[in-house]
Amino acid sequence: MKRIFDIVSSFFGLMAFGWLILLLTVAIARDSPGPGxxxxxxxxxxxxxxxxxxxxxxxxxxxxxxxxxxxRSAVTRLGAVLRRWKLDELPQLWNVLKGDMSFVGPRPCLPMQEMLIEERRKRGVFALRPGITGLAQVQGVDMSEPERLATIDAAYAARRTIWLDLKLILQTMTGRGRGDRVA
Structure with a gap:
């Protein structure tokens, strides 16, 4: 059920917001050197x-x-706006459609975040697809607290339902999902 929801929603999300992703990609490339x-x-x-x-x-x-x-100085002027409104996450709809990610799940970490990987491994969190948003993000916990984050990710894994996912998506869209803070 969750995978069907992910496929249908990401497909329609890409159809609805593809133009915005393209527009923002161009705007980013014009705002600062490098690809959008x-x-x-x-x-x-x-x-x-x-x-x-x-x-x-x-x-x-x-x-x-x-x-x-x-x-914090690494964040561009336009990047700060994109992060505040979570628009930087839109291309992850492609990751969801491909099956690398889900709408809701533990945020995917970098391969170099060894402490977080170990904490998630101990708690069985890697049995889930990572998500664009999740329980930890809505609670304001980011990757700077690996043990606490892995514990919340495991709690989500133990009680996940389609209704919980819809609630977390709605909370993220209304401003509760804070994303990862910069130093």
């Missing part, structure tokens, strides 16, 4: 590494690191 679209390796279901797509919100020469380890 950003691709980064992330760890997904079964600890499989996949390429996650986002709209670029940081300077293109920013070192690849977790958001909480990245200086």
């Amino acid at each position: 679209l950003f691709a980064q390796k992330r760890v997904g279901k079964g600890e499989r590494v996949f390429v996650c797509y986002k709209l670029r919100t940081m300077a293109s020469d920013t070192v690849s690191a977790a958001s909480h380890e990245t200086p």
Whole structure:
């Protein structure tokens, strides 16, 4: 049921917002040097590494690191707006359609975030597809707290339902999903 919801919703989401993704990609490329679209390796279901797509919100020469380890000065002017409204996540609809991600699940981490990977491994979190949003994001917990994050991810895994997913999506859309903070 969840996968069917993901496929149908991401397909229609891409149809509805494809024009916006294209427009923002061009705007980002004009606002600061570098491409508008950003691709980064992330760890997904079964600890499989996949390429996650986002709209670029940081300077293109920013070192690849977790958001909480990245200086606030790396975020571009337009990037700050995209992050506030979560528009930088729109290209992840493609990841959802492909099956790398789900709308709701643990946020995918970087392969270098070894402590978070270990905490998630201990709690069986990698049995799930990562999500665009999740219980931890709505609660304001980001990747700077690996043990706490993995515990909340495991709690989501234990009680996930389509109704909980819809509630978390609605809470994210109305401003509760804060995303990862920068340093």
